[in-house]
Amino acid sequence: MAERLTIALDAMGGDNAPRAVVRGANIARKRFPNVDFLLVGDEAKLVPMLKRLPKLRKITTIVHAPDKVGAEDKAAQALRASRSSSMRIAIDQVRDGKAQGVVSAGNTGALMAMAKVFLRTLPGIDRPAMASFFPTMKGESVMLDLGANIECTAENLVQFAVMGELFARMVLGSLKPTVGLLNVGSEEQKGHEELRQAAAMLREGRHPIQFHGFIEGDDIAKGTVDVVVADGFSGNVALKTAEGTARLIADFLRQTFKSSILAMIGYVFCRYALRKLRLRLDPRRYNGAVFLGVNGIVVKSHGGTDALGFATAIGVAVDMVQYGFIASMKREFEKSTGTPLIPEVEEPKQAATG
Amino acid sequence: MAERLTIALDAMGGDNAPRAVVRGANIARKRFPNVDFLLVGDEAKLVPMLKRLPKLRKITTIVHAPDKVGAEDKAAQALRASRSSSMRIAIDQVRDGKAQGVVSAGNTGALMAMAKVFLRTLPGIDRPAMASFFPTMKGESVMLDLGANIECTAENLVQFAVMGELFARMVLGSLKPTVGLLNVGSEEQKGHEELRQAAAMLREGRHPIQFHGFIEGDDIAKGTVDVVVADGFSGNVALKTAEGTARLIADFLRQTFKSSILAMIGYVFCRYALRKLRLRLDPRRYNGAVFLGVNGIVVKSHGGTDALGFATAIGVAVDMVQYGFIASMKREFEKSTGTPLIPEVEEPKQAATG
Numbered sequence: 001m002a003e004r005l006t007i008a009l010d011a012m013g014g015d016n017a018p019r020a021v022v023r024g025a026n027i028a029r030k031r032f033p034n035v036d037f038l039l040v041g042d043e044a045k046l047v048p049m050l051k052r053l054p055k056l057r058k059i060t061t062i063v064h065a066p067d068k069v070g071a072e073d074k075a076a077q078a079l080r081a082s083r084s085s086s087m088r089i090a091i092d093q094v095r096d097g098k099a100q101g102v103v104s105a106g107n108t109g110a111l112m113a114m115a116k117v118f119l120r121t122l123p124g125i126d127r128p129a130m131a132s133f134f135p136t137m138k139g140e141s142v143m144l145d146l147g148a149n150i151e152c153t154a155e156n157l158v159q160f161a162v163m164g165e166l167f168a169r170m171v172l173g174s175l176k177p178t179v180g181l182l183n184v185g186s187e188e189q190k191g192h193e194e195l196r197q198a199a200a201m202l203r204e205g206r207h208p209i210q211f212h213g214f215i216e217g218d219d220i221a222k223g224t225v226d227v228v229v230a231d232g233f234s235g236n237v238a239l240k241t242a243e244g245t246a247r248l249i250a251d252f253l254r255q256t257f258k259s260s261i262l263a264m265i266g267y268v269f270c271r272y273a274l275r276k277l278r279l280r281l282d283p284r285r286y287n288g289a290v291f292l293g294v295n296g297i298v299v300k301s302h303g304g305t306d307a308l309g310f311a312t313a314i315g316v317a318v319d320m321v322q323y324g325f326i327a328s329m330k331r332e333f334e335k336s337t338g339t340p341l342i343p344e345v346e347e348p349k350q351a352a353t354g
Numbered sequence: 355m356a357e358r359l360t361i362a363l364d365a366m367g368g369d370n371a372p373r374a375v376v377r378g379a380n381i382a383r384k385r386f387p388n389v390d391f392l393l394v395g396d397e398a399k400l401v402p403m404l405k406r407l408p409k410l411r412k413i414t415t416i417v418h419a420p421d422k423v424g425a426e427d428k429a430a431q432a433l434r435a436s437r438s439s440s441m442r443i444a445i446d447q448v449r450d451g452k453a454q455g456v457v458s459a460g461n462t463g464a465l466m467a468m469a470k471v472f473l474r475t476l477p478g479i480d481r482p483a484m485a486s487f488f489p490t491m492k493g494e495s496v497m498l499d500l501g502a503n504i505e506c507t508a509e510n511l512v513q514f515a516v517m518g519e520l521f522a523r524m525v526l527g528s529l530k531p532t533v534g535l536l537n538v539g540s541e542e543q544k545g546h547e548e549l550r551q552a553a554a555m556l557r558e559g560r561h562p563i564q565f566h567g568f569i570e571g572d573d574i575a576k577g578t579v580d581v582v583v584a585d586g587f588s589g590n591v592a593l594k595t596a597e598g599t600a601r602l603i604a605d606f607l608r609q610t611f612k613s614s615i616l617a618m619i620g621y622v623f624c625r626y627a628l629r630k631l632r633l634r635l636d637p638r639r640y641n642g643a644v645f646l647g648v649n650g651i652v653v654k655s656h657g658g659t660d661a662l663g664f665a666t667a668i669g670v671a672v673d674m675v676q677y678g679f680i681a682s683m684k685r686e687f688e689k690s691t692g693t694p695l696i697p698e699v700e701e702p703k704q705a706a707t708g
Contacts, residue, residue, distance in 0.1 A: 147538050184590040217595035222602075233546065236538040240572040241596050242595050244572030249604075260626070260627055262624070263628075266623025274610060274617075
């Protein structure tokens, strides 16, 4: 039997909190019977919700947090005022070893800032990156950074490549994942200086990863590589452009099926097959961006998601815990950089919390 | 009756040249009865092709060019060796006033370099940009730069905004086009320094355009703005990611319609409606990127397009000529920058051709 593990949930983060979080936990409970939850948020709201879900209640402990981070709060401000927020207290559960991972649908910038300050980054990593997976013609791939780092050095990109490769190996189960750098052409002389430097470093082979070279935007959906590495600006643009395009085509399709009597009849026949397609492309199936490089498992759920999407994000955290992701990352970077291991959890030194 | 005008065609550029070019001209001939062509390329190949198309032959003059630019040639090298290439000689036709526009499906970098050197940039423009239009939920929008300028200053972005707005007004017929800057969030403090500066300059209102503010990747397909302004790197990533995503979903759809007997039957009923959708999203309908900011009309067709796509690119050039795009651009930038008009066509001073 699988060991029991605990995931902390920021109950107050996201557009549909705390409802989507509590219901999401209830869905995840059935998928992962070995998981307990720490539900961090406003006790007055959470207690009555749990009362109606006795099975969830049995495996859940409420940790009271009087405040929450607003969706529009700036990261620095949220960080300063964080002490009593549900997001911060949820992260503290991981720092203090009371939970093995944390999931929040709250403010991305604040979550990243708190994760960096209170969990610290792993040795050998200068900046954590946001990673997520998405469907391709060949299956699934991972992309990072999705927006945590607007400006990136060549070293940052190389670290992203190594982290992304490990993530693909552990969570997607790719045996020998290939890694590509997102650029505007595949020729060596293309793109920003940092990209060319990063490519040179990856070709050098200090890290034992399968470096494919440069890829272009259309390679993302083709599944040309298992891991797409980009600076946070380009990665964010690519991710959101892909989402927007998918919605546009879905919209056009809906119009198409309503455009004539024949098409409507056809739709009735295809309905079952189309539902499967919709399921395959359902963004809730791909919900849950991971902050790679922080010393703890932090998963960011889309702010607008529902219970089903939140359950997926919980699943990502559970996977990473079960695969021992943090320990593997430490080994990986210790091997390649020679940096010694540091203790799993370190008390942060009052950083920016005054 | 419309005035007759002449478009120069680089007959040897693109994967399917010269066949796709000649056949594309033959399609365009029917759409634009007031257009004559200068077909620039290898006479020995072009003469027999034209023989089989007597109607096209009547309105076409072959201009012999012994060489061509290779798809893999570097821009600087193509420029140096350009004198006898079909691309260069086609551009010369515009510079010398023998044609009002040029269309090429050849090497993008070489075409941009030659256009800049031999046609020059318009007064008030530091760097030309590549622009194209694409389908959105609200109709069509324009995006620039699509890859000509990997690094952009705030001034470059502002100039792109003004050029793109004019293009949307003239070619898409938007009365009061809105303009957005592609970023990773809509808040003022987001993104690169140049983006924030460009936004401040556009808000200042020196140029009389409708500045919407920052937009994100998913706003592109939503049609949130009529003109999407980006640096060439992000613009290229967004364009290609959108293309890749569209192909992925088309691929998934094909699989869906083959996934069961019922779905296959449904497909038969929907076939006509789906064909219309396919037509609506057909990349050949959106073929033809324009080099905005050079002193002459230069349209880049996708290298892999067929005759139909090439005809669309010719159509873009014809539109721009008929709307008097170059003269309008000069007026626009004279108004806003106070730069005096220069003569329409200027002899370049032996730049980089030695």
